[in-house]
Amino acid sequence: MIETDRLIAPQAESPREDVVDRAIRPKTLDEYVGQHVVCEQMTIFLQAAKGRGEPLDHTLIFGPPGLGKTTLASIIAHEMGVSLKTTSG
Numbered sequence: 001m002i003e004t005d006r007l008i009a010p011q012a013e014s015p016r017e018d019v020v021d022r023a024i025r026p027k028t029l030d031e032y033v034g035q036h037v038v039c040e041q042m043t044i045f046l047q048a049a050k051g052r053g054e055p056l057d058h059t060l061i062f063g064p065p066g067l068g069k070t071t072l073a074s075i076i077a078h079e080m081g082v083s084l085k086t087t088s089g
Helices: 015-024 036-052 069-080
Strands: none
Touching: 036 069
């Protein structure tokens, strides 16, 4: 049976929900679940950039909704010690 009253939206319904969402998101590649090949490659890229003392080269992350692209981008930013600005649309 399909729920007809279920609301799915990218925005948090309340400030508390946003805080909880940020608290449970993984902060490192070790905590990131799934996409094992991507994590292995990203670990190599991050280690190489840190070893050179340079920023990470441009990275394009694409795919359908719900795969963790934004989470992966925030992990990359955290690993490189920089902030991330997200936009939508």
